Amino acid sequence: MILIVGGGKSSEIAAEEVIRQGAVPLRLVLPEETFSFLPDVETVKGRLLSFTGVQGNFQAEIEIDREVKKFNVGAAVIAVDETPKVSDTDCITLSSILENNYLKCSGTIVILLDAKKPSRASHIVAVEKAIEIKDNNPDCRIYIITPEVRTFGLDELEYCKAQKKGIIFIRAEDIKHSSGKMKVTDSPSGKVLDITPDLVITDEEQEVKNAALWAKAFSINLYEDGHFRLGNVSRGPVTSMRNGVFLCGTASRALLPREMDTSARAAATRAVTASQTPLMLNSAEVDEEKCASCMTCVRVCLFHAPSINEKGKSEICRDLCQSCGLCVNLCPASAISFKGVSRIELRNAVDDVLRCLHE
Numbered sequence: 001m002i003l004i005v006g007g008g009k010s011s012e013i014a015a016e017e018v019i020r021q022g023a024v025p026l027r028l029v030l031p032e033e034t035f036s037f038l039p040d041v042e043t044v045k046g047r048l049l050s051f052t053g054v055q056g057n058f059q060a061e062i063e064i065d066r067e068v069k070k071f072n073v074g075a076a077v078i079a080v081d082e083t084p085k086v087s088d089t090d091c092i093t094l095s096s097i098l099e100n101n102y103l104k105c106s107g108t109i110v111i112l113l114d115a116k117k118p119s120r121a122s123h124i125v126a127v128e129k130a131i132e133i134k135d136n137n138p139d140c141r142i143y144i145i146t147p148e149v150r151t152f153g154l155d156e157l158e159y160c161k162a163q164k165k166g167i168i169f170i171r172a173e174d175i176k177h178s179s180g181k182m183k184v185t186d187s188p189s190g191k192v193l194d195i196t197p198d199l200v201i202t203d204e205e206q207e208v209k210n211a212a213l214w215a216k217a218f219s220i221n222l223y224e225d226g227h228f229r230l231g232n233v234s235r236g237p238v239t240s241m242r243n244g245v246f247l248c249g250t251a252s253r254a255l256l257p258r259e260m261d262t263s264a265r266a267a268a269t270r271a272v273t274a275s276q277t278p279l280m281l282n283s284a285e286v287d288e289e290k291c292a293s294c295m296t297c298v299r300v301c302l303f304h305a306p307s308i309n310e311k312g313k314s315e316i317c318r319d320l321c322q323s324c325g326l327c328v329n330l331c332p333a334s335a336i337s338f339k340g341v342s343r344i345e346l347r348n349a350v351d352d353v354l355r356c357l358h359e
């Protein structure tokens, strides 16, 4: 069974892909979360209390209707997407025109792209929608106003297309908007333009709701901006810092709509494969006699495995330790080792690898 968390588009695609690969998905959404019903997927509303074990053999404790249920799962996919932050603007937003296919506009339309943390797709969606509106109503006048134009790869070509159709781009940081009138200072020329829009469409600041809650339950980390921290590049693009827990959706990285499908399918595929290849990790262990309670291991471990126990000594959680060896090398009291592997043997092995690399 593969645990998939999140109620958005990415979780739907990941669940569908897990079934296609012949495994069983269990979708978990928060009680307050809205989600679409998937006929072949068991979806539970609840809270993940703990996620212990190792790749291929995890135990998920989920509180459902005040009852705690345990599930054995082989791997997990965190498929949480960014959502627009609720704002007090009375303007029409880009996501609402996407949902409602709001294209019957006329007069002067301003698409204002100045949100602090917009979705990566916002500029491309804005240009595509502007072209669509213009095609439907060639008489309307469309301005796209943004401090910085951001498109990627072949999407650059959409700008040329938009300009040929008469859509006007203004690079501006100083934008004043009140009582249906706009004063925009064109950054390159310094000229002030007066625009009276009939319709203003804005982009929205995005947020990753409940990221801290999921990160805590899965014992993984977040970046400072609230997105899920990806695993080391050597592990591949959809990995988290914990073996057997994979990431997809816009909550882990800025993705374009067309990239979300690929990311969700990749994470689902990795999860199915991981669930069939259980990991045997030799976790680090602390010799309490030697431990000086300096907290170095607690601070350096990226997986939150060591903690100070009631005796005031370090204790390493076997389920969370990923055998990276960092604490073994940094412990000033040489109190940590891998079972059956002495510190000297470990150092000799590292020296051998380094020697091979230099030869």
Ligand code: SF4
Pocket (backbone or CB within 6 Å): 286, 290, 291, 292, 293, 294, 295, 296, 297, 298, 313, 314, 330, 331, 332, 333, 334, 335, 336
């Ligand atoms: S780094 Fe070593 S001495 Fe310090 S708390 Fe951890 S085990 Fe104890």
Ligand code: SF4
Pocket (backbone or CB within 6 Å): 283, 284, 300, 301, 302, 303, 304, 305, 306, 316, 320, 321, 322, 323, 324, 325, 326, 327, 328
């Ligand atoms: S070996 Fe690595 S993962 Fe395990 S407790 Fe030490 S620092 Fe954490």
